[in-house]
Amino acid sequence: MRSLINILDLSTQDIEELITVANDIIANPEKYREKCRYKKLATLFYEPSTRTRLSFESAMLELGGSVIGFSEANSSSSAKGESVADTAKTVSCYADIIAMRHPKEGAPLVASQNASIPVINAGDGGHNHPTQTLADLLTIYREKGGFDNLTLGFCGDLKFGRTVHSLISAMSRYKGIKVVLISPEELKLPSYIKKDVLKKNNIPYTQTTSLENAIADLDILYMTRVQRERFFNEEDYLRLKDSYILEPGKLRNAKPDLAIMHPLPRVNEISVAIDSDPRACYFKQVLYGKYMRMALILKLLGEAEK
Ligand code: NCD
DSSP, X not given: OOOBSSGGGSOHHHHHHHHHHHHHHHHOGGGGTTTTTTOEEEEEESSOOSHHHHHHHHHHHHTTOEEEEESSGGGSGGGGTOOHHHHHHHHXXXXXXXXXXXXXXXXXXXXXXXXXXXXXXXXXXXXXXXXXXXXXXXXXXXXXXXXXXXXXXXXXXXXXXXXXXXXXXXXTTSTTOEEEEEOOGGGOOOHHHIIIIIITTTOOEEEESOHHHHGGGOSEEEEOOOOGGGOSOHHHXXXXXXXXXXXXXXXXXXXXXXXXXXXXXXXXXXXXXXXXXXXXXXXXXHHHHHHHXXXXXXXXXXXXXX
């Protein structure tokens, strides 16, 4: 594998290997400080980001490499009309690896077909976000000790939430997984994912609009933000944005070892009063995301085995 566009580009064994490397980085950071010396990461971000871009940049810097790139489309030649394919060919002359975020589904795939260096999808429209999934998987692994026999609840914008799409795909390969889809009618999981991922892998799933009714069964609660930037009109967004707000009272029936996750940024979906609950894992996800991106960069640059 040369690029990471969809989480399924990685086998479950690849994911295990990345987790092993990430855990080793956490335990022995000094071993990795020079691994990517003289290597350059290009971050091509055509859409806003705080965590993902800074996480990639910190990952490369902590490996001893350096970083070039842009953080808004307006400051790149795409504002002059340059295609993603041409930008990918150009950046291949400057860098060793690319992380690309783009509002259009499929743009990082096009980049990977035109670049001569590995391309990592850092989020494409409402489609996929495989490196957030790597962060999520390390969090689940460290919280739960593995991936089998878990009941996962996904709550919020399941239609446009690309992190949800990628995590469901990744989890569909493990044993004894059950999925509870909690969303307003208008923001249900797209039917292509139900068909191609959940049904195809015989994953039992239920759909509900009520978080309260679902919470008691869950091992993982994955909250998401309503994706304002993907709505066609503001009125719909305003009507749906506060559909779910997790407050301490709503955890009354939750398991004592529930893991509460969120890819962030949060808007109102999780009250700050939850942050001090030991079940809140969302800031751990941020940290683990950096370690998994370090492990991924090492793998794609062929530095992992050295
Ligand atoms: C997510 C994304 O960009 O899809 N953020 C992230 O990368 N951690 C989630 C979101 O924006 O809601």
